[in-house]
Amino acid sequence: xxxxxxxxxxxxxxxxxxxxxxxxxxxxxYFSQQVSQDIRRRxxxxxxxxxxxxxxxxxxxxxxxxxxLTELPANVAKKLPRYPSVPAVRMGRLAVAxxxxxxxxxxxxxxxxxxxxxxxxxxxxxxxxxxKDDAAVAFYRHHGLIALADQPKTLFLxxxxxxxxxxxxxx
Ligand SMILES: CC(C)(COP(=O)(O)OP(=O)(O)OC[C@H]1O[C@@H](n2cnc3c(N)ncnc32)[C@H](O)[C@@H]1OP(=O)(O)O)[C@@H](O)C(=O)NCCC(=O)NCCS
Numbered sequence: 001x002x003x004x005x006x007x008x009x010x011x012x013x014x015x016x017x018x019x020x021x022x023x024x025x026x027x028x029x030y031f032s033q034q035v036s037q038d039i040r041r042r043x044x045x046x047x048x049x050x051x052x053x054x055x056x057x058x059x060x061x062x063x064x065x066x067x068x069l070t071e072l073p074a075n076v077a078k079k080l081p082r083y084p085s086v087p088a089v090r091m092g093r094l095a096v097a098x099x100x101x102x103x104x105x106x107x108x109x110x111x112x113x114x115x116x117x118x119x120x121x122x123x124x125x126x127x128x129x130x131x132k133d134d135a136a137v138a139f140y141r142h143h144g145l146i147a148l149a150d151q152p153k154t155l156f157l158x159x160x161x162x163x164x165x166x167x168x169x170x171x
Contacts, residue, residue: 005051007049007052009050019055059094061094091113115169126156127145130154132153
C-alpha cells in the first residue's frame with residue numbers, strides 16, 4: 001500500500017456510511033442502505049478501512065458459504081475428500097472509495113479478508129468472491145483467485161495457498 005495509515009476494523013454504527021462513493025451504484029447503495037440490517041440479522045459481517053479522520057475509504061463483507069465439489073475445477077476437486085461440498089468464506093462485496101483507488105487499498109482489504117478467514121477457529125477450505133464485472137474478475141485473477149468451473153464471475157482461493165502469504169494470526 002502507499003503507506004497511508006488505514007485502520008481495518010469491523011463496521012460500527014458510529015461510522016458515516018452515507019458519503020461513501022466507489023463509483024458502483026449497487027455497492028454504494030447496499031453499503032448506505034442495507035448492510036446494517038444484514039449485520040443485525042447475522043447474514044453478513046462488514047469490515048471497513050478508516051482514514052485517520054475516520055472517513056471510510058473501503059469496505060468488504062464476509063459470510064459463510066459452501067462450494068459444491070462439482071463447481072470446482074476437476075484438478076482441484078480430485079484432491080478433496082468425497083463430500084458433496086466443502087466449507088468456504090464468501091467475500092460478497094468489496095469496494096474502495098474513488099479518492100483512494102489505485103493506492104493498494106483493494107489489495108489490502110482482500111488480504112485482510114483472507115487473514116480473517118485463515119485465522120478463524122471455524123474451518124473453511126477457500127475464500128470465494130462474486131465479481132460484478134470483467135474488471136473485477138481481472139482484479140481477483142491478478143491476486144491469484146481461480147474461476148469456478150462453469151461460473152467465470154465466481155472465483156476462489158484455497159486458504160492453504162493464502163496461508164503461505166499471510167502475516168500470521170494474532171492468537
Ligand atoms: C476493484 C477495486 C476494489 C480495486 O481496488 P484498488 O484499491 O483500486 O486496487 P489496488 O490499488 O489495491 O490494486 C492492487 C493490485 O491490483 C491491480 N488491479 C487493480 N484493479 C485491477 C483490475 N481491474 N484488473 C487487474 N488488476 C487490477 C493493481 O494493478 C495492483 O497491482 P500490484 O499490486 O501488482 O501493483 C476498486 O477498483 C473498486 O472498488 N471497484 C469498484 C467495485 C468493484 O469492482 N468491486 C470488486 C468486487 S465486486
